[in-house]
Amino acid sequence: MEQSPTEILRVAFExxxxxxxxxxxxxxxxxxxxxxxxxxxxxxxRFILATTLAKTxxxxxxxxxxxxxxxxxxxxxxxxxxEAYITSFVIQHRLPCNATTAFLTPAFRNRNxxxxxxxxxxxxxxxxxxxxxxxxxxxxxxxxxxxxVLVQTISLLLIVRDQNVPPPPSGRRRLFLSYxxxxxxxxxxxxxxxxxxxxxxxxxxxxxxxxxWWDEICMEIRLCDVFLLALSPKSLAxxxxxxxxxxxxxxxxxxxxxxxxxxxxxxxxxxxxRQTQIVGCSKITQxxxxxxxxxxxxxxxxPPLPNPLPKQPDVPISLLEKVSDALDATILGxxxxxxxxxxxxxxxxxxxxxRDARLAHKLxxxxxxxxxxxxxxxxxxxxxxxxxxxxx
Numbered sequence: 001m002e003q004s005p006t007e008i009l010r011v012a013f014e015x016x017x018x019x020x021x022x023x024x025x026x027x028x029x030x031x032x033x034x035x036x037x038x039x040x041x042x043x044x045x046r047f048i049l050a051t052t053l054a055k056t057x058x059x060x061x062x063x064x065x066x067x068x069x070x071x072x073x074x075x076x077x078x079x080x081x082x083e084a085y086i087t088s089f090v091i092q093h094r095l096p097c098n099a100t101t102a103f104l105t106p107a108f109r110n111r112n113x114x115x116x117x118x119x120x121x122x123x124x125x126x127x128x129x130x131x132x133x134x135x136x137x138x139x140x141x142x143x144x145x146x147x148x149v150l151v152q153t154i155s156l157l158l159i160v161r162d163q164n165v166p167p168p169p170s171g172r173r174r175l176f177l178s179y180x181x182x183x184x185x186x187x188x189x190x191x192x193x194x195x196x197x198x199x200x201x202x203x204x205x206x207x208x209x210x211x212x213w214w215d216e217i218c219m220e221i222r223l224c225d226v227f228l229l230a231l232s233p234k235s236l237a238x239x240x241x242x243x244x245x246x247x248x249x250x251x252x253x254x255x256x257x258x259x260x261x262x263x264x265x266x267x268x269x270x271x272x273x274r275q276t277q278i279v280g281c282s283k284i285t286q287x288x289x290x291x292x293x294x295x296x297x298x299x300x301x302x303p304p305l306p307n308p309l310p311k312q313p314d315v316p317i318s319l320l321e322k323v324s325d326a327l328d329a330t331i332l333g334x335x336x337x338x339x340x341x342x343x344x345x346x347x348x349x350x351x352x353x354x355r356d357a358r359l360a361h362k363l364x365x366x367x368x369x370x371x372x373x374x375x376x377x378x379x380x381x382x383x384x385x386x387x388x389x390x391x392x
Contacts (some may be wrong), residue, residue: 005085008056012147013093016155018217020308023152028144031131035105036156039164041125044132046090047102047175048153050082050253055139055146057081062114063146066103066138069112079103093219096164096165117384155308161307162222163195173225173296176253177203178244180234185218186260187354189283193289201228214315218247222309225302226254232261236268238312243313250310256291256298258285320348320359327363332372342367349388361388 003011035044055063056074066078082101088231090097101106117135121129125253139146175194180185187203194201202220204213221227227248235241248255249272257278266274279295281288303374323344345367348360367373368381372375 001214003057005053005057005081008053008147008150009085009089010155012151013089013215015151016158017312018310019151019311020031020155020159021152022148022155023144025144028135028138028149029152031135032149032152034157035128035135036096036153036160038125038128041123041128042096042098043102043105043108043123045095045153045157046086046097047078047108048080048135049089049097049150050078050086050102051136051140052146052150052153053085054078054081055152059146063139064115064133066115067112069110070114074177078108093154093158093215094153096161099156125271159305159307159309162219162309169177172198172200173299173302174223175199175201175228176221176224176244176248177201177224177228177230178235178248179203179230180214180232180238180241182234183230183232183260186232189284189290190230190260193284194292197289197293199293215312216219216237217244217382218312221248221253222251222305224253226246226296226299229255229257229273231257231259231263233263234261236263239316242335243316245332247310247313251305252303254302256292256295256299258344261339266319318346320356320363323363324359324366327366327370331354332367332370335374335377338374346384349384361385364388368388 002076011266021029023063035048038044051063053064054066055061058076060074061076062072062074065072065075066079068075077099083096084095087101089095090099092289103120105123107121107129111119115133117133117137118128119133121133123129129370137373138144139149142290146326177191191203202224204217221309227245228244229235229241255272255276257273257276258281259278260281262282263269271283277295279288279292281292323341326332326341332341345360345363348356349364351357351360364384368378373381
């Protein structure tokens with residue numbers, strides 16, 4: 001089945017995170033890098049995103065002809081792809097590109113001709129436009145694939161974005177707080193205390209997981225100056241916390257373990273945590289917050305992100321999160337597949353873990369409203385929801 005433009009962009013983003021260097025040709029890589037790293041001109045990077053997306057979807061078009069007015073059989077509307085798909089993609093991932101379509105900038109507006117490197121473009125710097133048009137020619141000649149250039153452009157834009165975030169106010173750093181969901185109430189008090197101390201802090205407040213959730217978490221780790229780990233037996237057992245910590249270490253982020261629940265045996269900690277000063281916050285008081293602030297003030301500045309970026313870890317997906325992802329699909333599948341999804345939700349409705357039970361209830365409501373749900377399963381869902389209301 002053919003992939004939609006949105007799906008292709010999602011896959012390209014995942015590839016960009018997993019493999020920061022996909023274009024092997026050094027000359028071509030240098031061209032893409034110059035396009036992404038030129039802060040004075042953001043139109044060319046967005047232009048490359050739109051044209052390579054179109055070529056990936058429609059391999060028989062001539063990528064150098066993004067204007068339907070040319071009239072040839074192999075033309076396409078680059079502006080359509082730009083406005084319909086690139087706009088939301090750029091906003092979602094905060095990519096350093098033009099806020100609006102590149103096809104309304106003076107250089108790319110109504111050219112209505114095949115774009116070749118020898119054309120004189122009105123935009124500046126002139127060398128940047130030559131590099132952009134040379135990339136189109138290289139793709140059209142088969143020297144490299146449009147998808148590889150799309151992935152490489154996204155990868156380099158992510159690096160530029162993460163390295164050019166405005167610094168926080170003097171004396172403050174961007175903090176990322178990693179925690180186990182079981183500890184959420186205690187972590188919220190820690191968060192409130194740091195917020196009152198005018199710290200810039202981010203922590204995950206979403207209930208559902210999934211790829212978008214994980215992409216946002218990994219992006220915030222890349223953007224932070226200090227990685228705080230809310231240390232507890234639950235966070236030590238959490239796969240998500242472990243992956244977040246490993247990713248922060250790969251990015252050379254300073255790590256501060258904050259002990260919110262007493263650890264019975266410190267020998268169970270990994271080597272990094274054992275060798276790092278642990279700040280005690282089992283009782284979240286003004287004194288413990290002040291101790292944490294002093295520990296933060298003693299840290300060296302966070303170094304620049306490595307280039308290329310290390311591979312982003314795969315999303316940690318629980319069984320319920322897999323069910324949630326399945327319910328996001330347009331088609332739920334065969335009757336057996338739908339019954340399997342329902343049985344998995346039902347298993348968690350009676351869970352002693354209130355978070356799992358609440359999530360299972362939400363998923364049951366989600367399945368009830370799914371347009372592909374078989375009518376004979378609807379009564380079963382209605383009965384489960386009625387029983388759930390009685391139990392509550």
